[in-house]
Amino acid sequence: MLTILFDGIAYGMLLFVLACGLSVTLGLMNFVNLAHGAFAMAGGYITLVLVNRAGLPFFAGLAVAFVVTAFIGALFERTLYVHVYGKSPLDQVLFTIGLVFMAVAAVDYVMGSQQVFIQIPSALQGRFEIFGVGVGRYRLLIIAVCGILTLALQLILSSSRFGSRLRASVDDARVARGLGINVNAVFSLTFAVGSGLAGLGGALGAEILGLDPTFPLKYMVYFLIVVTVGGTSSITGPFAASLLIGIADVAGKYYVPKFGAFVIYTIMIIVLILRPQGLFARAAGK
Amino acid sequence: MPPALVGKVAHRLATRARWRLLEYAFWLAALASFFLLPNRHLILTEIAWLALFALSLDLILGYAGIISLGHAAFFGLGSYLAALLAKHGIVNEPVLALVLSGLCAAVLGFATSFLVLRGSDLTRLMVTLGVALIMREIANQIPDITGGADGLQGVVIAPILGLFQFDIFGHVAYAYCLIVLFILFLLARRVVYSPFGLSLRAVKGNPLRAASIGISVNARLVTIYTFAAFYAGIAGALLAQTTAFASLDVFSFERSADLLLVLIIGGTGYLYGGLIGAVIFKLMQDWIANLTPQYWQFWIGLVLVLIVLIGRDRIALRTGGVRLLAERITRRFAPAAAPVAVPPGEGS
Amino acid sequence: MPVVLETVALEKHFGGIAAVAGVSLSIEKGARHALIGPNGAGKTTVINLLTGVLRPTAGRILLEGEDITSLDAYKRVQRGLARTFQINQLFLDLTPLETVGLAISERLGSGAQWWRLVGSNPHVVEEIVEILGRFHLTDVMHERTGNLPYGKQRLLEIALAIACRPRVLLLDEPAAGVPEDERHEILATVAALPADVTVLLIEHDMDIVFSFADRISVLVNGALFVDGPPAEVARDPRVKAVYLGESLDA
Incomplete structure (x- = not known):
């Protein structure tokens, strides 16, 4: 029982790191980036190549995954996404689905379609017991890494100059522009960091989520659910939503395997109907 | 008020729904394809049901402005139902089974239409996507009935009306799909040019004002969503009947996404978009698949990205220009056809 | 004349702010009733409440004696x-x-x-x-x-x-944005409405208001300030203060 809770938390925190970038892009630019998972996949495959083939240490691989994916994210944002911001949600969806299809086929072409695994250090394998609770070492690592990242994000957002600009931009981009905040630059940087985090999450999560070219399609729904349930006005919303969904999904699959997948889809639809702004969003002022 | 003006306006309104020369040409070409391309009937069959599926999406997206990423939910339901009805011999006659499958899809459409009434485009995208995913999961979780991941095998489709047996060359299948497509197209055309169809465009254009002139916005949306679900269900049933098979991918996200591409290629809101889009999409898919069988999805993705970057409006303007030109030609060369308000074959 | 449209202690809050605070308005059948007030007084919000675009926080709306407070917008249109x-x-x-x-x-x-x-x-x-x-x-x-x-x-x-x-027509600044020399076209069509159609007019232009209305209600900060025939409202020192104050600010 506690083991399930533990696994659920690990899964949830991973989801948060994967999806928080999406939540910010949606909140900031009202932009629907269905290709977010493609950045996560990129991070996963970059780490795979570096660790399995080039023999880089696992943690160095994770760090590189973050940096390179962030760079790719920034590059895409400046060259492609920037043309699509002003367009309708339908255009944004078509555009990012197109990117997903291209990413899926390209990775398939280069890396093959089979599921792959990143070699993780033996010290991180296996599980041990504390007070009768089975604790997977790797999952503990995930919780630690994601926990630190979450705290760091929260700290940056709440107390740094950049954080306050970002919050102002999310609140009301027009007013923020009026205050002299360069919303586009804020957005570019956020997009890059969000992509980088997704890449890191993809690399970190390859072990438990699996990694193959269809990754962006398979997990797209999960990211969207996190964002819908969590709302886009803060990162605590998506964080709580990630934990809720992580635990619900793991528990659902364990206790009622037949209905496991229904649980989260149903949560999503119910939340969308009852609270279109997200379950944890503040009551909207408008 | 001048009665002459009333007559003129009435005539002008009547000509809104008049058949254009290009429309005749389109359907004549479709008819000709049956006789002239007998060895292409298999792909033509696929084009026909895809066209119907895209027409269904056009009804809600092009006319009512409802974005959907989960239209496969209705397509898939129709598909499985048609296959199951045939497999277990519940309803053997294909046309009857087709209508039944469509009606069941319409029931699902009606039940889920209330979910798309509220909220932004984004909410609608996710709700429709969610509904399709749930349908897929249901099909996946009841393998005793659906065959699960292996698909529903051992389906035998009886002869149409007890007369025409499906053949492996797709001759009967194509004729069947084309006729169904044509009949449902006529119906959709009728609906689109009716007061109801006009009110949909008003709802799409400005729901606030639509309600302020007494239009029950929600009722109109529920109606068209249900109606479109019926069409999607029929399209799915056609797929199942012509292939004697149904599998989980009838519900897949890719199917809904591809469908959007089909409609976008052809253009929304003038009924032929889905039909033309289906022709182009299938030919393109066929051509790319011959070049790089495994990676055609890459090129589909590229087309999507390019369409958005170039701008749908700009593309539509160009096709709109073609349409205008065509209308002008029509007028010049067919003056005798002008007073004909009720087109032949409209069956009113 | 019988009252055709009536609000009873109508309230609308946005967040913590009361845009409309306890407005009780009676509009008689066939009236040419004007609703005036400075910018942000809540005039358009009142119209939105009357037509069902917004739901009131509290209070009731009666159309020809029937409670339409929670009726859908399109049904109100069907009722005139x-x-x-x-x-x-x-x-x-x-x-x-x-x-x-x-x-x-x-x-x-x-x-x-x-x-x-x-x-x-x-x-x-x-x-x-x-x-x-x-x-x-x-x-x-x-x-x-x-x-x-x-x-x-x-x-x-x-x-x-x-x-x-309609039996009751709500006009929200019909001449807004129309150049001076084209206004008469719009105003003439409004003036030519049948006498049994009740009109509630929101307008900023006092010339239009006083040439058109047979009754005027003044809304300030979401509350009904003055309500009476034009001559009475024109004489009211408080109304002058409000309008002079506004024009001084502007």
Whole structure:
């Protein structure tokens, strides 16, 4: 029982790191980036190549995954996404689905379609017991890494100059522009960091989520659910939503395997109907 | 008020729904394809049901402005139902089974239409996507009935009306799909040019004002969503009947996404978009698949990205220009056809 | 004269702010009633509450004695309550002909028919032609509404409300944005309305208000400030203070 809770938390925190970038892009630019998972996949495959083939240490691989994916994210944002911001949600969806299809086929072409695994250090394998609770070492690592990242994000957002600009931009981009905040630059940087985090999450999560070219399609729904349930006005919303969904999904699959997948889809639809702004969003002022 | 003006306006309104020369040409070409391309009937069959599926999406997206990423939910339901009805011999006659499958899809459409009434485009995208995913999961979780991941095998489709047996060359299948497509197209055309169809465009254009002139916005949306679900269900049933098979991918996200591409290629809101889009999409898919069988999805993705970057409006303007030109030609060369308000074959 | 439209202690809060605070308004049958007040006084919010675009936080709305507080917007139209918008709300992709036709079919209950073609009902066509003629829109009736000049769009905005053949008509600054020399066209159509149609007018231009209204209500900060015949309101020192204060600020 506690083991399930533990696994659920690990899964949830991973989801948060994967999806928080999406939540910010949606909140900031009202932009629907269905290709977010493609950045996560990129991070996963970059780490795979570096660790399995080039023999880089696992943690160095994770760090590189973050940096390179962030760079790719920034590059895409400046060259492609920037043309699509002003367009309708339908255009944004078509555009990012197109990117997903291209990413899926390209990775398939280069890396093959089979599921792959990143070699993780033996010290991180296996599980041990504390007070009768089975604790997977790797999952503990995930919780630690994601926990630190979450705290760091929260700290940056709440107390740094950049954080306050970002919050102002999310609140009301027009007013923020009026205050002299360069919303586009804020957005570019956020997009890059969000992509980088997704890449890191993809690399970190390859072990438990699996990694193959269809990754962006398979997990797209999960990211969207996190964002819908969590709302886009803060990162605590998506964080709580990630934990809720992580635990619900793991528990659902364990206790009622037949209905496991229904649980989260149903949560999503119910939340969308009852609270279109997200379950944890503040009551909207408008 | 001048009665002459009333007559003129009435005539002008009547000509809104008049058949254009290009429309005749389109359907004549479709008819000709049956006789002239007998060895292409298999792909033509696929084009026909895809066209119907895209027409269904056009009804809600092009006319009512409802974005959907989960239209496969209705397509898939129709598909499985048609296959199951045939497999277990519940309803053997294909046309009857087709209508039944469509009606069941319409029931699902009606039940889920209330979910798309509220909220932004984004909410609608996710709700429709969610509904399709749930349908897929249901099909996946009841393998005793659906065959699960292996698909529903051992389906035998009886002869149409007890007369025409499906053949492996797709001759009967194509004729069947084309006729169904044509009949449902006529119906959709009728609906689109009716007061109801006009009110949909008003709802799409400005729901606030639509309600302020007494239009029950929600009722109109529920109606068209249900109606479109019926069409999607029929399209799915056609797929199942012509292939004697149904599998989980009838519900897949890719199917809904591809469908959007089909409609976008052809253009929304003038009924032929889905039909033309289906022709182009299938030919393109066929051509790319011959070049790089495994990676055609890459090129589909590229087309999507390019369409958005170039701008749908700009593309539509160009096709709109073609349409205008065509209308002008029509007028010049067919003056005798002008007073004909009720087109032949409209069956009113 | 009997009261045709009435609000009882109507309230609307946005977040913590009361945009409309306890407004009790009675509008008599056939009245030419003006609702005035400084910017941000809550006039448009009152209209939105009356027509069902917004739901009140508290209070009731009665139309011809019946409680319509929670009635859907489109049903209020069917009961004879129509409005125009301060900012044009039109169907830009439709023609004026189609737009007016929609409102008429809807009123006659044939708007949901899917088996008939548009234009096949001669009564609807006759009425369309009549209304378009009355609002000087005959020459542009086949053009896309979005391509019309602003003045024509403004006329269509009002024609559309008239096509609903309302018993109570709410006009939200009908002449807004229309140049001085084109105003009379719009005002003339409003003045020519049948006497039994009740009109509630929101307007900033005091010349228009005093030439049109037989009763004036002044709304300030969401509350009813003064309510009476024009002569009385014009004399009221508090109203002068409010308006002078505003013009000094502006």
